[in-house]
Amino acid sequence: MPVGVVGTGGMGGMHARILHHKVAGARVAAVSDVDTERAGKVAEECGSAAIFADAGEMIRDDAVEAVVIASPDPTHAELTLECLRLGKPVLCEKPLATSPEEALGVVEAEVERGEKLVQVGFMRRYDPQHVDVRNTATSGDIGQPVLFKGWHRNAASPPGADSGWVVINSAIHDLDSARWMLDGEIEEVFVRGLDTTGSPDGEFDLQLIQFSVSGGRLGIIEVYVDAGYGYEVGVEVVGTRGTAYTAPPTGAVIRLERAYSQGVEDDWLERFEPAYTIQLQGWIEALNNGQLNGPDAWDGYAALVAAEACIASIRSGNPKTVSQPERPALYSREAPEVVR
Ligand code: ISE
Numbered sequence: 001m002p003v004g005v006v007g008t009g010g011m012g013g014m015h016a017r018i019l020h021h022k023v024a025g026a027r028v029a030a031v032s033d034v035d036t037e038r039a040g041k042v043a044e045e046c047g048s049a050a051i052f053a054d055a056g057e058m059i060r061d062d063a064v065e066a067v068v069i070a071s072p073d074p075t076h077a078e079l080t081l082e083c084l085r086l087g088k089p090v091l092c093e094k095p096l097a098t099s100p101e102e103a104l105g106v107v108e109a110e111v112e113r114g115e116k117l118v119q120v121g122f123m124r125r126y127d128p129q130h131v132d133v134r135n136t137a138t139s140g141d142i143g144q145p146v147l148f149k150g151w152h153r154n155a156a157s158p159p160g161a162d163s164g165w166v167v168i169n170s171a172i173h174d175l176d177s178a179r180w181m182l183d184g185e186i187e188e189v190f191v192r193g194l195d196t197t198g199s200p201d202g203e204f205d206l207q208l209i210q211f212s213v214s215g216g217r218l219g220i221i222e223v224y225v226d227a228g229y230g231y232e233v234g235v236e237v238v239g240t241r242g243t244a245y246t247a248p249p250t251g252a253v254i255r256l257e258r259a260y261s262q263g264v265e266d267d268w269l270e271r272f273e274p275a276y277t278i279q280l281q282g283w284i285e286a287l288n289n290g291q292l293n294g295p296d297a298w299d300g301y302a303a304l305v306a307a308e309a310c311i312a313s314i315r316s317g318n319p320k321t322v323s324q325p326e327r328p329a330l331y332s333r334e335a336p337e338v339v340r
Pocket of ligand 1: 154170171
């Protein structure tokens with residue numbers, strides 16, 4: 001499957017290298033980036049892929065049959081819509097869009113086409129530790145799942161990151177994990193936060209999201225994007241008979257000079273490299289088998305609807321109800337996953 005990768009920064013570069021070096025059935029046919037020098041370096045590493053400065057031009061090139069979008073968040077919806085217009089399957093990094101309205105436009109365009117072509121890059125659904133928790137939660141072994149707990153810590157946030165960015169760019173993963181782990185919809189959110197950096201703008205780099213989930217369940221997410229010590233993500237699902245939570249990092253536990261220590265990852269590229277690989281392998285297999293079965297445009301939209309409610313709660317200081325239209329038949333859980 002000849003794939004075009006939009007964006008050759010940290011995320012796009014990793015996707016291109018994984019596709020080239022680790023995913024059977026995939027070939028990096030092209031990469032695009034406004035920074036053509038950076039694109040050239042990635043292209044060279046990935047079998048002399050073609051280089052484009054313009055993403056749309058690459059997407060429209062006949063040599064590209066599937067697309068990975070890993071460009072800046074504001075470009076995601078527009079480029080995904082171009083893939084839909086051309087009938088090209090696309091794996092779009094989260095967030096699908098920067099607002100629910102923009103994401104709904106993608107959903108409506110895909111429903112109009114009548115076939116699923118969009119997968120959203122919620123890669124935690126492919127992380128072995130997260131999958132193990134979800135399988136345990138849905139197996140009945142811990143009783144009825146009643147509470148989702150997530151913690152998500154970045155070592156440091158980028159310049160200009162405000163409360164909205166923390167939600168749309170970071171907490172979007174945890175909101176999706178809650179929907180996925182509890183197999184339900186987020187119904188109400190209440191967000192409180194802190195600015196731990198002492199910056200005058202009062203934006204929250206530490207947020208506590210309390211929420212309710214359909215079926216009478218609850219959740220709480222801590223997102224802290226200036227944690228300092230490293231990158232750490234985990235979930236726990238609490239059931240009526242027991243709990244399941246993600247195992248700690250797999251690195252060696254070192255005993256030295258009367259102390260234990262274990263490494264903590266720097267960032268998501270390091271912590272979730274296996275998940276990104278499994279995600280891409282599954283996506284290519286699904287395309288070659290004609291069955292898309294990953295997180296879809298509706299998942300991308302639903303996470304953004306909850307995210308927007310979180311931002312509204314931050315601004316108002318009050319709880320915010322999350323309301324969304326009926327799930328179209330194309331995205332029903334019962335619908336066959338066959339798409340192409
Ligand atoms: C980043 O964009 C990611 O997607 C990471 O998975 C997440 O942990 C991080 O907070 C985001 O900024």
